[in-house]
Structure formats: C-alpha cells, structure tokens
Amino acid sequence: MSGIYIHIPFCKQACHYCDFHFSISMKKKDEMVLALAKEIEMRKTELKDEVVETIYFGGGTPSRLQIADLRLQIDSIYKNYQVAQNPEITLEANPDDLSEDYLIELSKIGINRLSIGIQSFFEDDLQLMNRAHNSAEAKKCLEIATQYFDNISLDLIYGIPDSSQNGEQAKQMSNQKWIQNIETALSFGIPHISSYALTVEPKTALNKLIQTGKIAKPDDDLAQEHFQILVETLEKNRFIHYELSNFGKENYFSKNNSAYWLGKKYIGIGPSAHSYDGISRSWNVSNNAMYLKALEENKLPSEMEILSKTDRYNEYIMTGLRTIWGVSLDRITTGFGIEYLNYLQNQAQKFLNDDLLFIENNVLKTTRKGKFLTDGIASDLFYLNLE
Ligand code: SF4
Structure with missing residues (x-):
C-alpha cells in the first residue's frame, strides 16, 4: 500500500x-x-x-x-x-x-x-x-x-x-x-x-x-x-x-x-512536499520559482537523507505514542535490537510509574492523563547519538 x-x-x-x-x-x-x-x-x-x-x-x-x-x-x-x-x-x-x-x-x-x-x-x-x-x-x-x-x-x-x-x-x-x-x-x-x-x-x-x-x-x-x-x-x-x-x-x-503514521511509503509532489520510501526521506524545494525552473529542465528539485536506525526508532516512538496503535515492544526488538528495547524500558519507567504510559499486550501506549504531554514524553524516549 x-x-x-x-x-x-x-x-x-x-x-x-x-x-x-x-x-x-x-x-x-x-x-x-x-x-x-x-x-x-x-x-x-x-x-x-x-x-x-x-x-x-x-x-x-x-x-x-x-x-x-x-x-x-x-x-x-x-x-x-x-x-x-x-x-x-x-x-x-x-x-x-x-x-x-x-x-x-x-x-x-x-x-x-x-x-x-x-x-x-x-x-x-x-x-x-x-x-x-x-x-x-x-x-x-x-x-x-x-x-x-x-x-x-x-x-x-x-x-x-x-x-x-x-x-x-x-x-x-x-x-x-x-x-x-x-x-x-x-x-x-x-x-x-x-x-x-x-x-x-x-x-x-x-x-x-x-x-x-x-x-x-x-x-x-x-x-x-x-x-x-x-x-x-x-x-x-x-x-x-x-x-x-x-x-x-x-x-x-x-x-x-x-x-x-504506520510507516507506509508515500511520494510527495510539488514544492516543499516530503516523500518516504521506508529507508530514506526526501523533500522538494520550498520555492515555487525554483520548483518550476527545475521541472522545466526535467529535473527533480529534491534533497534526500537516508534515515539511520536511530532516526527510524525515534520516528516510530513519536508516531507510535501519538496513535492508538502505540509502540510495539516486539517490533522494537526485531527492528532495532535488544539495546534499543532496554533503553526504551529504562526511559519509560518513570512515565509508567506516573501513570502517563502503560503497557498492554506488549505495546507501550499513553494513558488518558499522558496524552496532552505525548510529544514531551516521546522526546524523553528518543535514542541519541548511538550511531
Ligand atoms: S495560510 Fe494557507 S496553508 Fe496556511 S493555514 Fe492559511 S489557508 Fe492554510
């Protein structure tokens, strides 16, 4: 899809x-x-x-x-x-x-x-x-x-x-x-x-x-x-x-x-649009004149970055916690490895204690109380500088 x-x-x-x-x-x-x-x-x-x-x-x-x-x-x-x-x-x-x-x-x-x-x-x-x-x-x-x-x-x-x-x-x-x-x-x-x-x-x-x-x-x-x-x-x-x-x-x-939010592929057409193919992210120039000139010359006016494992983990944490689908701990283990799982569990502990996060069927989710604070909680769970 x-x-x-x-x-x-x-x-x-x-x-x-x-x-x-x-x-x-x-x-x-x-x-x-x-x-x-x-x-x-x-x-x-x-x-x-x-x-x-x-x-x-x-x-x-x-x-x-x-x-x-x-x-x-x-x-x-x-x-x-x-x-x-x-x-x-x-x-x-x-x-x-x-x-x-x-x-x-x-x-x-x-x-x-x-x-x-x-x-x-x-x-x-x-x-x-x-x-x-x-x-x-x-x-x-x-x-x-x-x-x-x-x-x-x-x-x-x-x-x-x-x-x-x-x-x-x-x-x-x-x-x-x-x-x-x-x-x-x-x-x-x-x-x-x-x-x-x-x-x-x-x-x-x-x-x-x-x-x-x-x-x-x-x-x-x-x-x-x-x-x-x-x-x-x-x-x-x-x-x-x-x-x-x-x-x-x-x-x-x-x-x-x-x-x-579930990490499917998409392409973004037009100035400033972003695309994602599961491995890399790219984005078109945010300028109408530059975009038109490039297309006239049959060029795609975009830049691209390959997402590191840490980038992908951080994105999954952010989007997962914002949705009812949560963050699957199994997916963290299989997709990112045990080191990431241990890190996540350690970082999440204080939020679990404060009733801001909970685990259901091995999926980490935000509680009703934690919802408004989701972005801040997610950034505390981000993995930094491991690669
Ligand atoms: S300026 Fe345009 S894009 Fe921005 S909020 Fe208003 S209608 Fe939407």
Whole structure:
C-alpha cells in the first residue's frame, strides 16, 4: 500500500499563524498545475510495485484550483500508477471556496473526502488568525458540503487568545466558547475532526503580534484544559481518539494519515512536499520559482537523507505514542535490537510509574492523563547519538 500527496502552494491570504509553504500570487498557477502533473509522471517508477490507495491534495489551499486543474493531477496518477479500486481521495479546502457548484464538480472527479479548514465558528477568532472566511461562510459551506459528501473532516484550533481586549489585559478563549465551537461542529454530523492548539511559530505574523503586545501569548494550561474538553466531548459523541490531534467515527479514520503514521511509503509532489520510501526521506524545494525552473529542465528539485536506525526508532516512538496503535515492544526488538528495547524500558519507567504510559499486550501506549504531554514524553524516549 502507498499514497500520493500533492502540495498545492497557493492561498488567498496568509493566516497569521501559518508557516507552511504557499504563495498568495496565482500568477504562476497554470505553470504550476502542468509542473505537478509532470512530476507525477516523472516519479512513476518510485511506486512501480505498489498499489496507490490514497491520494491527498494538501497545501496551501487546494480548493484555490479549478476543477480541470485537479482533474489533470488525478488523470496523471491513473495513467502512471496502479491505483486501488476505491482509493481515498482527499481535498483540503477552505470554506470560502466551497460553492455548491464546486462541491458537485469535486464529487464528479472522484474526490471522496474533504478536509475543511474551519478553525473556529467565531468571527473574532477568524479575524485574529486572518482567515479568509467568516463565520457565516463556515456554517453555510458545511450545510452544503454534507449534502454531497459523507466523509468530511474539519479542523478546529483551540487556545486562541481573545482579541476583544488587547495587550497585557488580553484574555484567552474561554472554555465556554471552545465548547460552543465543538458543539457547532458536531451539529453538522461530520464524522472526523482534527484539532490543534494554536502554536506560535518563529517566522509568523502571530509571533510578531505577540512580541509587540498586540495579541496575548496562548496560555499552555488553558490549551491543556481545552484539549481535555475536546477529548471528553468527542468521546461522548462516539468519536475514537485515534491520533493525538485526530478523532474519527468508526470507519472514518483518515486512511492517508494512518498510513503515514504506520510507516507506509508515500511520494510527495510539488514544492516543499516530503516523500518516504521506508529507508530514506526526501523533500522538494520550498520555492515555487525554483520548483518550476527545475521541472522545466526535467529535473527533480529534491534533497534526500537516508534515515539511520536511530532516526527510524525515534520516528516510530513519536508516531507510535501519538496513535492508538502505540509502540510495539516486539517490533522494537526485531527492528532495532535488544539495546534499543532496554533503553526504551529504562526511559519509560518513570512515565509508567506516573501513570502517563502503560503497557498492554506488549505495546507501550499513553494513558488518558499522558496524552496532552505525548510529544514531551516521546522526546524523553528518543535514542541519541548511538550511531
Ligand atoms: S489557508 Fe492554510 S496553508 Fe494557507 S495560510 Fe492559511 S493555514 Fe496556511
């Protein structure tokens, strides 16, 4: 099993918290669309013995593309790869792009899963984050999208500072407001939610706004409370917390992301996209002009690193602990050796004692109490400098 990720590097405007690769100029859109289809073709041998089960349009904002642009990519994949019978084909989309006509056309070209960047149903949050849509558009698009798509995920952000007061007096998103956001999302009957704490990345407008005192710094304790509310509310509504930031009803887990977390092969097409073949990781240049120039010269603008055993172990620890599949101690022994198992058991002991980790059927997992702290726990279990 394998997957193809296609990065669409265009957005309508820059969200204040975002550090992904994108351009707000659409001038090179047509060239980019042709280059992406060309890269898909150029890399066909990389998955020659594999069946493609998932296709994922991410970004950036894939819904900035026209239907014909998306269809060109899908056609290029079907022409050059073995594709499974019913592949999961996901499109990340923003609410302001999802008109009824566009949704109907998306379903006709084979898109069967939408991941919609709602983030919040409150006007002040959307403005603070500089999202391109408003609250009414968020609700309207879900009303229409649910008529044409059954497999829908939406993104929500918690721990957002409250913009109603500025500077040092600024407040944070209240628990009440957060609960209302989750309940509004649930009222549309969608089967999947991805939810993240607002994080402040160094080179973002959000960081500048915080440094200059215009927006309050997100509060970690409050984010933890929001996370607990999220987990409890969604579990009560029959969502399975299958990855730290992802909740799905039965049969609605993201197949694309699950494959990634389970270490399956994938190729990433487009500027800044990453690929993984089980041994090495590669990534394309994060620059649209350089990407286009390389493709014009029939070159692949990527760099590659062979993952060491330690790298692979560390990645397995991180992804394993974030998911319900956990870290198999048998797999640590067979894949990495007894030295790694002993190290892991030693490092994990204090977290087992503190009820932050537990072992079930020889698989190490995070407890409910440990979940919010997963990334920190995982980094304490990382193996360092052994090779
Ligand atoms: S729409 Fe998504 S990719 Fe584009 S700027 Fe906003 S968060 Fe970043």
